[in-house]
Amino acid sequence: MLFRKSKGLVGLDIGSSAVKMVELKKQSKGENKWKLVNIGSAPLSPEVIVDGSIMDSTVVVDAIAQLFNENKIKGNDVAIAVSGHSVIIKKITMAYMAEEELSESIRWEAESYIPFDIDDVHLDYQVLDESERGDGNMDVLLVAAKKEKVSEYVSVVQQSGKAPVVVDVDSFALQNSLTANYELSELQVTALVNIGASVMNINIMHGTSSIFWRDISFGGNIYTDAIQKDLGVDYDTAELLKRGESVEGYDFERVIPILQSVTNDLGIEVQKTFDFFKATTSAEKINRIMLTGGGSKILNLDTYLAERFEAPVESLNPFQNITYNEKQFNPELIHELKASAAIAVGLAMRRAGDK
Numbered sequence: 001m002l003f004r005k006s007k008g009l010v011g012l013d014i015g016s017s018a019v020k021m022v023e024l025k026k027q028s029k030g031e032n033k034w035k036l037v038n039i040g041s042a043p044l045s046p047e048v049i050v051d052g053s054i055m056d057s058t059v060v061v062d063a064i065a066q067l068f069n070e071n072k073i074k075g076n077d078v079a080i081a082v083s084g085h086s087v088i089i090k091k092i093t094m095a096y097m098a099e100e101e102l103s104e105s106i107r108w109e110a111e112s113y114i115p116f117d118i119d120d121v122h123l124d125y126q127v128l129d130e131s132e133r134g135d136g137n138m139d140v141l142l143v144a145a146k147k148e149k150v151s152e153y154v155s156v157v158q159q160s161g162k163a164p165v166v167v168d169v170d171s172f173a174l175q176n177s178l179t180a181n182y183e184l185s186e187l188q189v190t191a192l193v194n195i196g197a198s199v200m201n202i203n204i205m206h207g208t209s210s211i212f213w214r215d216i217s218f219g220g221n222i223y224t225d226a227i228q229k230d231l232g233v234d235y236d237t238a239e240l241l242k243r244g245e246s247v248e249g250y251d252f253e254r255v256i257p258i259l260q261s262v263t264n265d266l267g268i269e270v271q272k273t274f275d276f277f278k279a280t281t282s283a284e285k286i287n288r289i290m291l292t293g294g295g296s297k298i299l300n301l302d303t304y305l306a307e308r309f310e311a312p313v314e315s316l317n318p319f320q321n322i323t324y325n326e327k328q329f330n331p332e333l334i335h336e337l338k339a340s341a342a343i344a345v346g347l348a349m350r351r352a353g354d355k
Contacts, residue, residue, distance in 0.1 A: 007021075008023070008024075008025065008075060008077070008167060008322060008351075009075075009077050009079040009165055009347070009348065009350055009351065009352070010022070010023045010068075010073060010075060010077065010078045010079070010080055010162075010172075010309065010348065010354075011024070011078070011079055011322070011343075011345060011346065011347030011348030011349070011350070012021070012064065012066075012078045012079065012080050012081060012162075012342040012344065012347065013080075013081065013173075013341075013343040013344040013347060014049070014054075014060060014156070015044075015049070015050045015196055015197060015198075015340075015343075016044070016046070016050075016052070016151055016196060016197035016198040016199075016219070016221070016341065017043065017044060017046070017124070017197035017220070017221075018030075018041050018042060018043045018062065018294075019042045019044065019062075019063040019064055019067060020040075020041045020042055020337070020340060020341055020343070020344040021038065021040045021041070021042075021067040021068075021344060022036070022039050022041065022147040022344040022345050022347070022348040023036075023037040023038035023071075023073060023075075023348055024037060024040070024322065024345070024348040024349060025037050027056040027243070027323070030063075031117075031284065031312075032179075032180050033321065033323075034180065034322045034323070034348075035322065035323045035324065036319070036322050036324035036325075037325070038073055039071075039333070039334070039341065039344075040067045040070060040071050041067075041069050041108075041337060041340070041341075042063035042064075042066055044059065044063060044087045044231060045144075046197075046221065046235060046261070047223075048060060050084075050197075050198075050255065051217065052082075052083070052084040052086065052149070052198065052199065053152065054152050054153070054156060057152075057155065057156050057159065057167060058102060060156045061159045061160045062160075063157050064156065064160035064162065065160045065161065066070065066109060067161060068082065068160070068162070072241055073089055075223065075229075076156060076161065076162045076163050077162070077163050077165045077352075078162050078163065078164055078165065078166075079164075079165060079166040079167075079168055079173075079345060079347040079348070079350040080154075080157060080164055080166070080167055080168070080347065081152055081167070081168040081169055081170045081172075081173050081347055082145050082149055082167065082168075082169060082170070083170035083171070083199055083201055084149075084199050084217070085107065085143045085215065085217070086115055086141070086145060086146040086148070087144070087146075087149070087169055087215065088113070088115070088116070088121075088142075088145075088147035089115075089141070089142070089143050089169065089171065090113045090141075090142045090146045091128070091140070091141055092109065092113055092139070092140050092142050092210070092236075093137050093138070093139055093140075094137060094138055094140050095136060095137055095138075096136055096137060096138045097138075099127075102125075102127070102140075102269050103148070104204050105298060106125050106140070107123060107125065107141070109142075110123055110125075110142055110144065113142060113143045114142075116144065120146055120147055120148070121145060121146055121147060122141075122144070122145050122147055122150055122167075123143070124142075124143045124144075125140055125141060125142050125143065126140070126141045127140055127141075128140065128141055128209075129218065133244075134343060145167070145169070150167055151269060153167070153179060153345050162266075165352045166350045166351075167179060167180060167354060168346075168347055168350060170201045170215070170343055171192075171194075171201050171203040171210070171213045171215075172200060172210075172346070173263060173342075173343045173344075173345075173346030173350075174192055174203055174292065174316075174342055174343060174346055175203055175205065175210055175282070175346065175350075176192050176345075176346030176347075176349045177292075177316065177318040177342040177343070177345045177346040177348070178190075178192055178205070178290060178316060178342075179208050180321060180345075180346075180349060181276070181316075181317060181318060181319075181320040181321045181322070182290075182320070184205065184207055185206070185207065185210050186206070186207035186208075186251075186292070188206075188207065188287040188288070189206050189283050189285065189286050189287050189288075189289060190204070190205045190287065190288045190289075191203075191204050191205075191206070191274070191286045191288070191289045191290070191311075191337045192204070192205060192289055192290045192292070192316070193270065193290065193291050193293075193296070193305075194291070194292045194293040194296075194343070195218075195219055195220060195266075195291070195292075195293040195294070195295030195296045195298075196219045196220065196293045196294065196295060196297065197220045197294060198217065198218045198219045198220075198221050199215055199216065199217060199218075199219055199220075200215070200216045200218045200219055200266070200269070200270075200295070201214075201293075201294075202214045202215075202216065202273050203214075203282075204277055204286070206283065207272075211281060211283070212277045212280075212281065214273050214276075216267050216269050216273070218266060219293075219295050220242070220267075220293075220294050220295030220298070221296070221300060222262050222265070222266075223242050223259060223262045224239055224242055225256075226258050226262050227241050227242055228262065229297050230258050230322055231250065231254065231255075231258075232236065234252070237250070237276070239307050241255045241257070242255070242298070243297070244299055249251075253270060256282045256299070259298055259299055259300075260300075260304075263298060263300070263301055263304050263347075264304075265330055266301075267305065267308050270305070271308070271309075274286060274341040284304065285311075286309065286311055287311060288311055288312050288313075288314065289305055289306070289309060289311050289312070289313045289314070290313075290314055290315075290316045291313060291315050291316065292303070292315065292316040292318070292339060292342040293315070293339060293340060293342070294339055294340045296315060296339055296352070297339050301312075302315070315339065317338050317343055318337055318338060318342040319329075319334055319341075319345070322345070
């Protein structure tokens with residue numbers, strides 16, 4: 001989904017709990033090596049974006065403008081992403097045809113797979129294997145996003161005086177972050193699990209290729225809500241307790257069983273996704289789970305998932321292969337933001353016109 005041409009883009013992840021911004025510079029042509037130019041995060045209160053819908057656009061516009069002003073960013077071109085139930089990603093099989101014929105046929109083909117009125121969505125696609133398969137078919141990745149949802153996010157960017165050059169999907173931005181920072185064996189199946197404030201994205205990859213995607217309405221806010229309800233505290237106190245920070249009058253030991261209960265519910269959702277994945281593909285086992293997103297920092301979540309799914313669990317570091325000047329960027333800031341910056345990093349790697 002393209003709006004206009006640009007060289008370098010600022011990655012702007014408009015999430016339920018914060019707007020994250022990352023700007024990168026490619027180190028050398030042809031190589032996937034990057035240098036950090038700018039990074040920032042502006043928190044949003046929970047009522048600003050609810051279930052992925054922007055309820056108070058003024059606050060989001062101000063947050064974007066604040067990030068650009070504080071970091072003295074000169075460029076106006078940005079890449080943003082959408083996710084959730086308004087986005088559908090499908091891998092479909094079609095009879096092999098030339099690009100011209102495909103561009104004319106894809107809309108009619110998509111109607112069979114998209115549960116929305118085709119006139120209400122932005123449609124994009126990519127042929128996954130350029131060469132014709134032996135059976136005369138080809139695999140095509142189909143992406144549909146509701147126009148209403150895209151317009152919401154495009155609008156706040158434009159109101160802040162910036163140009164939304166690329167509208168991506170969270171799962172693909174996360175894949176960019178992973179493949180730029182890690183060597184992935186073509187023999188391994190990796191589940192990339194991003195736990196945001198309100199949405200959990202699961203992207204299952206065989207080697208460097210995505211083969212399964214699912215967005216689930218389950219995120220870090222569920223933990224906060226449970227703490228508020230069980231302990232009778234306000235939102236800010238619940239957020240502190242969720243992160244393991246001390247709050248006068250509340251023993252963290254009282255929080256642990258609440259976190260464990262919600263983590264079990266999260267595990268059930270992940271289990272459903274993995275079971276459906278195994279039932280619809282030839283893969284037998286998920287070899288590794290990569291965790292990211294602000295919600296991934298919940299106490300003992302990694303241990304729980306490792307035991308439940310009998311697979312090693314690792315936290316994705318989106319800055320692992322990205323160089324930065326330690327005089328310009330405090331390593332503690334980078335460490336603090338690494339769990340929540342993966343989508344913004346992946347978006348900053350996008351270029352207008354690429355696939």
